[in-house]
Amino acid sequence: DSGVTQTPKHLITATGQRVTLRCSPRSGDLSVYWYQQSLDQGLQFLIQYYNGEERAKGNILERFSAQQFPDLHSELNLSSLELGDSALYFCASSVAGELAKNIQYFGAGTRLSVL
Amino acid sequence: AQKITQTQPGMFVQEKEAVTLDCTYDTSDQSYGLFWYKQPSSGEMIFLIYQGSYDEQNATEGRYSLNFQKARKSANLVISASQLGDSAMYFCAMRDVMDTGRRALTFGSGTRLQVQP
Numbered sequence: 449d450s451g452v453t454q455t456p457k458h459l460i461t462a463t464g465q466r467v468t469l470r471c472s473p474r475s476g477d478l479s480v481y482w483y484q485q486s487l488d489q490g491l492q493f494l495i496q497y498y499n500g501e502e503r504a505k506g507n508i509l510e511r512f513s514a515q516q517f518p519d520l521h522s523e524l525n526l527s528s529l530e531l532g533d534s535a536l537y538f539c540a541s542s543v544a545g546e547l548a549k550n551i552q553y554f555g556a557g558t559r560l561s562v563l
Numbered sequence: 564a565q566k567i568t569q570t571q572p573g574m575f576v577q578e579k580e581a582v583t584l585d586c587t588y589d590t591s592d593q594s595y596g597l598f599w600y601k602q603p604s605s606g607e608m609i610f611l612i613y614q615g616s617y618d619e620q621n622a623t624e625g626r627y628s629l630n631f632q633k634a635r636k637s638a639n640l641v642i643s644a645s646q647l648g649d650s651a652m653y654f655c656a657m658r659d660v661m662d663t664g665r666r667a668l669t670f671g672s673g674t675r676l677q678v679q680p
Contacts, residue, residue: 450607479666491654491670504665538608542666549596549615550658550666554608 451475454539454555462563466527469558473520473541479503480522481542481552482514486535497522529562536560565590565657567671574676576645583630584640584674586655592616596658597638598668599629603651611653614638645678652676 451474461467473480482494484507493506497516508514511529516522526533536559540552566589576582588597599611614622614629622629630639642649652675656668 450609481667483668490672491656491668493667493669496665496667498664504659504661504663504667506667536606540608540668549613551598551610551613552658552666552668553610554600556605556607559606 450553450555452539452541452553452555454537454558456558457556458559458561460561460563461529463529463531465529465562466525467529467560469524469526469537469539469560471522471524471539471541471555473522473539474553477541477543477553478520479542479550480516480520481540482508482522482524483538483540483554484535485538485557486532489535491538494524526560531562534560534562565592565595565659565669567655567657567669569655569671569674571674572672574674576642576676576678578647578678578680579644581641581643582645582676584642584653584655584676586638586640586671588636588638588655588657590636590657592660594660596660597629597631598656598658599627599638599640600654600656600670601649601651602654602673608654612640642676647678647680650676650678 453472478499494508496504597614601609655671
């Protein structure tokens with residue numbers, strides 16, 4: 449068990465809908481990352497937060513948004529869903545620090561199916 | 564931009580034998596981190612081993628070791644004494660180290676390892 453908790457584990461929804469994925473980082477970790485794993489794109493970085501602030505963006509669509517709350521949990525919001533958004537979404541967390549190894553520990557993922 | 568290349572889509576190994584999974588990387592950074600993750604069929608991503616670009620010794624974690632050849636830009640994972648439970652997808656990844664605080668991982672396409680009894 450990595451200590452990173454993601455809910456729900458599975459999500460089935462229809463095109464055009466909106467969903468929220470939730471992530472609780474490991475105790476003490478200030479950084480949270482979101483990744484998308486799909487068959488055609490592989491594992492892609494979406495967005496990074498550090499202590500409530502957005503730190504970096506990757507290949508995140510404008511229909512997607514995220515935030516990190518004061519208690520450090522994070523939510524990834526996906527709206528106007530399309531079939532191509534079906535994927536495994538991972539949250540990861542790490543200890544902050546310039547000299548730290550910054551090992552990212554991953555949650556079990558949320559498998560999103562858009563029908 | 565950073566790039567990770569894993570040229571072995573699939574590998575087979577006999578139980579109790581050693582296996583090497585290849586990873587090459589491309590970066591213009593002097594300071595970077597290299598990681599290996601394991602993804603079993605259940606889907607979770609499990610951290611295995613880390614190598615820093617300035618580490619002089621190759622990293623080891625139990626049966627896992629990382630053969631780091633900086634000049635060749637390779638970071639191969641060696642699994643000794645393979646076990647049936649090692650059957651999984653293995654990903655090599657590199658971490659950005661930017662002044663902005665960006666610490667995103669760039670992943671390779673993965674190698675599917677099957678351990679045969």
